[in-house]
Amino acid sequence: MLRKKTVSVIVGSVVLLTGLGVYIAVGSLGNSETGNQSNQLEAVSTAGVEMNPNGEENPFGEKVKTPLSENLMRQYIHAMSHQKVRAKEKWSFYKITDERIDYLLDQLQINKYEDEYVYEDILTAWKEGDFSGVVEDHNTIWRLQDGNIGKATSPLSAEQEKKYIESQKREKR
Numbered sequence: 001m002l003r004k005k006t007v008s009v010i011v012g013s014v015v016l017l018t019g020l021g022v023y024i025a026v027g028s029l030g031n032s033e034t035g036n037q038s039n040q041l042e043a044v045s046t047a048g049v050e051m052n053p054n055g056e057e058n059p060f061g062e063k064v065k066t067p068l069s070e071n072l073m074r075q076y077i078h079a080m081s082h083q084k085v086r087a088k089e090k091w092s093f094y095k096i097t098d099e100r101i102d103y104l105l106d107q108l109q110i111n112k113y114e115d116e117y118v119y120e121d122i123l124t125a126w127k128e129g130d131f132s133g134v135v136e137d138h139n140t141i142w143r144l145q146d147g148n149i150g151k152a153t154s155p156l157s158a159e160q161e162k163k164y165i166e167s168q169k170r171e172k173r
Helices: 002-030 070-081 098-110 116-127 134-144 158-167
Strands: 049-051 085-087 152-155
Touching: 070 098, 070 116, 070 134, 085 134, 098 116, 116 134, 134 152
Parallel strands: none
Antiparallel strands: 085 152
């Protein structure tokens, strides 16, 4: 009889302690500065760079699944090209940075894309500081997105590019 009670007490204690441990762990994961609970798989922001659920940094500041979709790859390249081209309409903008170019090139290594060679050619040239084909780069991506308004007509001068970047209130795709 004593044996059954001892086993029951031990099992009960283990269950209670395990439950308490899980409660504390989940509670500490879910609390934010505002007291709201957040999903453990939600992205975490570190120094202004968004982390995807798998812990990978996204230098575009967005919480998106990786590997990136074909559509998102196109949107990012297209939005970055706006920094360098003249077009009647520009609805998106992301500043071109080495970090963003490297991120997109890394995505090409972990996923297969229908037009991956197009993306690789554009991003590799940009990585090397070669923007001589940026109008064609923009228009190639624009056509892949079935664009009908906002075809690039010429590159911006350095002064025009600076003014364009300064005029952007926020980055968006």
